[in-house]
Amino acid sequence: MKADKIFWGIVFIFVGTVFLLENFGVIDFSWRDIWRFWPLLLVITGVNIVFKDSKSNTGVIIIVLITTATLAFLTFKGLTGTQKTDDVPWEWSHNEDEVNNEENKEFSTNIYNEDYNAKYKNATLSINGGASKFSIESGSEKLFESKIKETISRYYLKKTDTDSTVVLSFNSKNKKNGFNFKDTEFSDVKIKLHTQPTWDVNLNMGAGKVNFDLSNNKINTINLKGGAADFNIKLGSLSEQINLNAETGIAKVSIEIPQDAACEIKTSTGLSSKDFEDFVKKSDGIYVSPNFDTAKNKIYINLKGGLSDFEVTRY
Structure with a gap:
């Protein structure tokens, strides 16, 4: 052999x-x-x-x-992995005081936010993070609000707007403002979004867990990229069309869609497993919900993965 x-x-x-x-x-x-x-x-x-x-x-x-x-x-x-000890991969310190300081760091909650303006009709949120736990829910009076428990401010928030469109970039940083996995490996990133704009959400992460409850938000597109991650996405019926694209390595992707929304799933998944209950296989790699031709609201899901577990359910 x-x-x-x-x-x-x-x-x-x-x-x-x-x-x-x-x-x-x-x-x-x-x-x-x-x-x-x-x-x-x-x-x-x-x-x-x-x-x-x-x-x-x-x-x-x-x-x-x-x-x-x-x-x-x-x-x-x-x-x-969840039982953190004194191991610090890739870095060793011969200074005992530095090691003790690392162990005795105190965590605080840092808040990042941007005010809502009624002129904003379309909003884009782009998140670049390392190994973290991300959650999104609606309900904030702010356009964007995030609370993160961390030792120092490890993210930066940038806003640009033109007329009725606003773009938010929420990125991890190191001392040189570059991308750094280690800076965010223990971060629990909680985000709230205003419900009035129509949102485009882009997430690029290394590893971790994602819980996005966007059922009360108007969504245009969602783009997800991750290595070894656990994605949980819940969508609503407030938009006539939603496009969701997920590109993963070794990951679990669970997507919830409402019963009254039609859905088409396209997959290019290598050796990944697929669980699309109540969906009809239309052709190789393409699945549709029974109400696809008649429903007003449509959700298009495009899944790409190496060794991933994909699941789409209707609630």
Whole structure:
């Protein structure tokens, strides 16, 4: 048997087993916490490339041992990720005072907001974050309001507006205002949006969890990009047409849509699993709700993923 087939077989068994055990509640696995170790995937892929054409059993044994050891390490970190200890990946300090200061940091709640103006008819929110937990709900008197529990201000909010259109950029930052996964790995980002404008929402993140309840908002488009993440999106019936695009690596994507809205799902998902209950398969990779031709409101969902779990339900 070829070494590269053994390599990919082990990887698929690992990912599939973790998803299966997590779905049945047997384990609580944190994809967010193992995302920090993504360079290890480059290491084991490189080992596979070096030894895949080896005609001796030695190459196969090396691939199996290194791949198994790496995945075992990632399993351990994923299962114990929520129990933070004194490990700080990729950085080591020889100064005991610095280590103690890190352990004794106090968290505070930072608030970011922008006032609502009745002239705003269309609004765009673009979020760029690292490994965090993001939630969006409606109900704020502000155009945008966010509360984040963190040690320092790790995000910045920028607004630009022209006539009836407003654009908000909500980005993570490091000391040089660049993108930084480590800066946001423990952030719990809670966001509230005003219900009057029609929103475009763009999210680009590394790993973490997303809970977007947009059922009371008028939505035009939603674009989601993430690596190892858990996306939960709830949509409403206030817009005649909604376009949702999700592009993920190893992720779970759950989308809720209202019964009175028609829906078309297009998938390009590799080895991902799909659960589209009450949908009719129209052709390869295309599914529609039974009321697609008659309903006034329509939702178009485009899903792309490598090893992901996609689910669309109607409420």
